[in-house]
Amino acid sequence: MKNSIRIERAVKRISQQELAEAVGVSRQTIYAIENDKFIPSTELALKLSAYFGKTVNELFSLD
Amino acid sequence: MDSNKKLLLLPNCFQLVGWIVAAAAAVCLVCTLLLSKTPFLESLAAVLGTVGLVAGLFLVGFSREKTEDEFTLHLRVSSALTALLVVFFLWILNTIVTVFLVRFLPLEVFGPIEIALDCLTGFVAVFVLYLVLFKIRLAHFNKKSAYEE
Incomplete structure (x- = not known):
């Protein structure tokens, strides 16, 4: 599973901490997702997509 | 995440309490065992120290982190599973080696107390390994x- 969270975060010019606070998780969680160490739940994926104004399919894709 | 709020975990402040209890028990255990010369005190210190240490580590292991979310839960579950597997294989190895030693070498056969202690050590080992890995x-x-x- 690939994702474009890091790119979207760079576009918005926000830190991992700011994104983590916005979606209600820890900074470690954002790091783990960006580095493909952890696949988020549907709930968190939806929160991230809502935050970036993208669909889940645009943020996450299969390898 | 909502699902994590349903987890049976103690509040975060219990972590500090747990570390203090565990450290105090460990110091008490070591000091009494080193300094005491009466068997009764040694036994008492061993029991109280061990129970205090395990209770303290229990508080640390089952208290919420500052931000408890689905990734923390993932780490908890994977650490517990790894700890369980490691101790399970060590237990098998221990059993095989023990049976081999008892069968082929002139060693004393372990009694029920030793076997019970082995089981308890195994259980505590799973928990301690889980905590360390997590x-x-x-x-x-x-x-x-x-x-x-």
């Missing part, structure tokens, strides 16, 4: 994410 992994991700800001 804390190491959490610290690892904490450090890595701090660099990536």
